[in-house]
Amino acid sequence: MTKQRVLSGVQPTGNLHLGNYLGAIRNWVEIQQEYDNFFCVVDLHAITVPHDPKVLGDNTLKMAALYLACGIDLECSTIFVQSHVKAHSELTWLLNCITPLNWLERMIQFKEKAVKQGENVSVGLLDYPVLMAADILLYDADRVPVGEDQKQHLELTRDIAARFNDKFGKKKQPVLKIPEPLISKQGARVMSLTDGTKKMSKSDPSELSRINLLDSPDEIKRKIKKCKTDPVKGLTFDDPERPECNNLLTLYQLLSGKTKEEAALECQDMGWGQFKPLLTETTIEALKPIQDKYQEIMDNRDYLDSVLKEGATKAAVVANSTLSRVKDALGFLSSSI
Ligand code: AMP
Ligand code: TRP
Numbered sequence: 001m002t003k004q005r006v007l008s009g010v011q012p013t014g015n016l017h018l019g020n021y022l023g024a025i026r027n028w029v030e031i032q033q034e035y036d037n038f039f040c041v042v043d044l045h046a047i048t049v050p051h052d053p054k055v056l057g058d059n060t061l062k063m064a065a066l067y068l069a070c071g072i073d074l075e076c077s078t079i080f081v082q083s084h085v086k087a088h089s090e091l092t093w094l095l096n097c098i099t100p101l102n103w104l105e106r107m108i109q110f111k112e113k114a115v116k117q118g119e120n121v122s123v124g125l126l127d128y129p130v131l132m133a134a135d136i137l138l139y140d141a142d143r144v145p146v147g148e149d150q151k152q153h154l155e156l157t158r159d160i161a162a163r164f165n166d167k168f169g170k171k172k173q174p175v176l177k178i179p180e181p182l183i184s185k186q187g188a189r190v191m192s193l194t195d196g197t198k199k200m201s202k203s204d205p206s207e208l209s210r211i212n213l214l215d216s217p218d219e220i221k222r223k224i225k226k227c228k229t230d231p232v233k234g235l236t237f238d239d240p241e242r243p244e245c246n247n248l249l250t251l252y253q254l255l256s257g258k259t260k261e262e263a264a265l266e267c268q269d270m271g272w273g274q275f276k277p278l279l280t281e282t283t284i285e286a287l288k289p290i291q292d293k294y295q296e297i298m299d300n301r302d303y304l305d306s307v308l309k310e311g312a313t314k315a316a317v318v319a320n321s322t323l324s325r326v327k328d329a330l331g332f333l334s335s336s337i
Contacts, residue, residue: 006035006182007141008320009042010081012059013051015212016066018283019200020256022187023147029071031145031182038139038315039067044082044089044131048124049117051145058096063309066213069294080311082135088318092127092135094326097162098167099130130288133157138319139175145182148189149199154181168329175329176322186256193227196243214291217284224280235267252279255286327328 008028010020028039041063046056060081066322067079082088104110104126111156114121136157138146144154165174192198192209200210208226215223228244234241235249237260252275267275297304328334 002323003034004142005139006031006037006143006145007040007136007139007179008038008145009040009045009135010063011044011046012041012056012063013046014059014202015214016063017190017200017202017210017212017253019147019190019210020202021070021213022190022251024145024189025067025070025072026254027145027182027184028077029073032076032246033078035143037072037143037262039072039077039079040082040135040315040320041067041080041099042082042132042135045128045309048122048128049113050120056103056209061304063130065294065304066290068297068304068307070213074307078122078306078314080315081308084308084314085097085138085319087138087313087316087323088131090224091138091319091323091326094330095130095160095164096127097132098164103156103159104129107151109158113191126259129153129156130160133160135162139315140177140318140322141179142177143182144179145184147187151183154179154273164326171218174327186250190251191243191247193223195228195245196247204330211283213287214294220283220287221280224276224283227276227280229272233271234269237264248275248279252282255279256282290313299334 006028008024010016010024016025028037031076041060043056043060046059051177062081064081068074072079110126110128113125117125131158132153137160138153144157146154158295161174161176161178164176165178169175188201192204193211194204194209198204198209202210208223211220211223214219227248228250228308230242230244232242232245235245237246237249239246249263249267252259252267253260256263267278270278
């Protein structure tokens with residue numbers, strides 16, 4: 001039996017934080033053996049907001065190294081850079097022409113980011129979800145593992161594919177595969193360390209709000225020391241009155257590898273003075289192997305380059321074949337005449 005296909009990606013903007021890791025990449029690693037996987041570094045998405053050309057390339061390379069450091073296995077997964085496979089841009093254009101404008105104007109993430117950008121909103125920011133749909137549909141992905149915040153974009157991808165099939169497919173032979181989201185319950189929403197009601201985010205101006213995968217032990221210690229807590233003694237999960245407590249206990253549970261019951265029992269009588277050092281130790285321990293591996297990979301640039309070159313070649317074969325199918329369905333004159 002052939003394996004189902006998985007596709008996912010992260011933008012090469014800033015550092016990866018615990019939300020990206022626990023909400024996305026760690027889940028990719030956990031499920032990868034069951035699937036045929038494509039993981040891309042979505043650099044074309046990174047320029048939908050103002051960006052610095054001096055760091056884009058480096059950040060892209062670092063993100064690919066982090067994928068490997070987190071445990072993506074090249075035996076069952078392909079790692080590549082989105083802009084290296086030209087079909088992503090081309091399919092985006094084709095899908096643009098069948099996507100109603102008001103579908104994009106409804107996107108929550110667009111509205112949130114547009115407010116932050118003020119006057120400076122690009123057409124690219126509005127079009128971001130169509131590019132994401134192209135990423136997914138090019139690979140005939142069955143499953144797309146993402147954090148909760150991407151659910152609406154996944155639904156849009158499904159709607160675009162269904163509309164395309166409806167307009168240009170034949171009943172028994174849809175042109176595009178309709179993907180399913182894969183949102184793991186645990187870690188799907190890691191919250192900010194400074195406000196338990198806001199999600200941990202790369203764009204939060206406060207560094208204290210997030211722990212990055214490459215933070216040094218001292219930085220981790222400082223951030224956890226300063227993180228927001230509450231005046232109650234004893235930690236519990238799922239108390240709506242105590243969002244910070246739920247978030248920190250969840251982080252402890254996920255990073256220690258314990259079950260929810262074990263973590264709840266262990267921490268039920270703890271005060272913050274006892275819990276914070278425990279969480280600090282656990283976080284440092286959990287990130288150390290990733291940081292060591294990352295350094296090793298970054299020190300071997302030739303290896304990383306070869307992984308990305310091979311990845312782009314493999315990805316392009318699949319992507320170009322879908323693109324031809326789409327162009328045929330749309331009635332374009334074949335370029336091989
Ligand atoms: P981004 O940082 O927006 O490129 O997101 C990359 C991946 O990380 C996506 O799959 C997001 O759903 C996931 N992600 C981002 N922030 C969080 C968070 N605070 N909690 C859980 N998942 C997240
Ligand atoms: N929009 C996603 C995010 O911010 C990143 C992304 C781009 C993505 N293309 C994708 C995720 C395709 C999954 C599949 O997290």
